[in-house]
Amino acid sequence: xxxAPGGGGRRAMMRRLDASAPGFAGELAALLDFxxxxxxxxxxxxxxxxxxxxxxxxxxxxxYTNRFDGRALAxxxxxxxxxxxxxxxxxxxxxxxxxxxxxxxxxxxSYHLRQRxxxxxxxxxxxxxxxxxxxxxxxxxxxxxxxxxSYPSSVLMNGIPARVAGxxxxxxxxxxxxxxxxxxxxAAASLAGVDRVFTIGGxxxxxxxxxxxxxxxxxxxxxxxxxxxxxxxxxxxxxxxxIDMIAGPSEIAVICDGGTxxxxxxxxxxxxxxxxxxxxxxxxxxxxxxxxxxARCIERLLPAMPRADIIGRSLAARGAFILVRDLAEAAEISxxxxxxxxxxxxxxxxQLLAAIRHAGAVFLGRHTPEAIGDYCAGPSHVLPTxxxxxxxxxxxxxxxxxxxxxxxxxxxxxxxxxxxARVLAESESLQxxxxxxxARVRKPGEGA
Numbered sequence: 001x002x003x004a005p006g007g008g009g010r011r012a013m014m015r016r017l018d019a020s021a022p023g024f025a026g027e028l029a030a031l032l033d034f035x036x037x038x039x040x041x042x043x044x045x046x047x048x049x050x051x052x053x054x055x056x057x058x059x060x061x062x063x064y065t066n067r068f069d070g071r072a073l074a075x076x077x078x079x080x081x082x083x084x085x086x087x088x089x090x091x092x093x094x095x096x097x098x099x100x101x102x103x104x105x106x107x108x109x110s111y112h113l114r115q116r117x118x119x120x121x122x123x124x125x126x127x128x129x130x131x132x133x134x135x136x137x138x139x140x141x142x143x144x145x146x147x148x149x150s151y152p153s154s155v156l157m158n159g160i161p162a163r164v165a166g167x168x169x170x171x172x173x174x175x176x177x178x179x180x181x182x183x184x185x186x187a188a189a190s191l192a193g194v195d196r197v198f199t200i201g202g203x204x205x206x207x208x209x210x211x212x213x214x215x216x217x218x219x220x221x222x223x224x225x226x227x228x229x230x231x232x233x234x235x236x237x238x239x240x241x242x243i244d245m246i247a248g249p250s251e252i253a254v255i256c257d258g259g260t261x262x263x264x265x266x267x268x269x270x271x272x273x274x275x276x277x278x279x280x281x282x283x284x285x286x287x288x289x290x291x292x293x294x295a296r297c298i299e300r301l302l303p304a305m306p307r308a309d310i311i312g313r314s315l316a317a318r319g320a321f322i323l324v325r326d327l328a329e330a331a332e333i334s335x336x337x338x339x340x341x342x343x344x345x346x347x348x349x350x351q352l353l354a355a356i357r358h359a360g361a362v363f364l365g366r367h368t369p370e371a372i373g374d375y376c377a378g379p380s381h382v383l384p385t386x387x388x389x390x391x392x393x394x395x396x397x398x399x400x401x402x403x404x405x406x407x408x409x410x411x412x413x414x415x416x417x418x419x420x421a422r423v424l425a426e427s428e429s430l431q432x433x434x435x436x437x438x439a440r441v442r443k444p445g446e447g448a
Contacts, residue, residue: 003297014319046203046232053207064204070178076215081197089186104376105191111378112164115397128413131406136166141209143224146175152188157380159192165400175201206233210241248386249278253339255330257346258287260366266297273314274307280318284330291321331355338389341370360389414440
């Protein structure tokens with residue numbers, strides 16, 4: 001490949017860093033620093049909405065929905081989409097699209113079936129039973145953005161792991177501005193096994209799911225993407241309910257040895273940059289000429305992109321080319337970034353994978369664009385952002401299951417463990433603990 005220098009067009013001024021230059025560590029830290037400061041106004045507004053929905057339930061929910069979504073509903077019952085609407089939407093969409101959704105759903109299900117954990121238990125030498133019991137959440141809430149944004153892929157990526165986990169009821173909320181709903185989103189909900197759908201959005205929808213109203217059932221965990229109000233509401237209700245994560249802007253890092261078509265790589269960088277101007281696209285390579293070639297491709301291809309403006313702003317503000325000595329250094333820098341998406345566009349990707357410790361999802365080889373992972377590869381596309389891949393994991397079946405520890409003492413176990421517990425409890429001056437444990441200890445002369 002190779003992109004010849006093009007004439008005209010808007011130039012995406014992606015910064016260039018050299019890993020061997022003095023001051024590189026500081027430059028990299030500045031590039032990665034995205035402190036989306038919590039806007040005090042948003043925090044306050046969200047807190048007020050949550051308190052109102054918690055206090056007044058359906059009445060508050062109706063008011064906010066009518067005000068923010070331009071609707072004129074008279075009763076809270078009108079917020080729920082009737083049974084049969086999801087299947088009807090699935091029947092209305094074009095056959096090719098329906099088949100693509102079905103194929104993606106099947107792949108996502110097949111992948112997540114392998115994630116299911118089983119309960120286990122064992123008995124130790126004196127007959128004491130120890131184990132772990134896996135149970136699914138009773139009810140999960142899935143937030144789906146509405147209006148202009150339509151993300152059927154998010155419905156599948158959040159809903160199918162929940163269903164595979166065995167969640168009792170899956171409740172979806174999606175705003176319907178001026179009553180408009182997206183058939184593809186409803187079709188995806190049908191495929192994902194969603195049980196109930198309410199046309200509500202924003203902080204008010206998160207509050208309704210967290211605390212319950214007469215109409216909207218209270219859930220155990222809320223998952224799914226949303227705007228700053230939704231993210232802030234999830235943050236504020238966390239602890240009352242579980243949440244998946246507080247997601248930051250989307251990001252991609254590509255490590256390339258220079259052997260991939262530079263046009264492919266330019267498009268891969270665009271695929272993240274087009275999300276929004278805060279998204280981050282980074283290319284790491286030991287080949288300076290290749291970085292130049294990708295820069296030329298970006299310059300040539302950008303003007304024709306429908307979202308050229310957003311891509312250009314994203315690449316200029318947060319994008320970067322990083323020149324490294326070799327692939328080992330590329331892996332080391334990638335681990336510092338801990339990217340949401342990491343492409344290993346190299347000759348021996350599995351060999352390089354051994355050096356990667358932190359990444360939400362890793363895409364192996366020249367023929368694996370990140371975009372395939374977004375839609376249909378199989379793993380959930382809900383991934384840790386903003387460096388949290390250092391300690392966090394992709395959304396999966398485990399997010400909808402919980403573990404209970406099992407302990408069952410035999411008489412012999414109560415005797416041995418009771419004595420241990422008594423000694424330890426006394427060291428902490430917790431006398432009732434010591435007495436409770438010691439009460440099961442055999443008295444001298446008692447039989448087994």
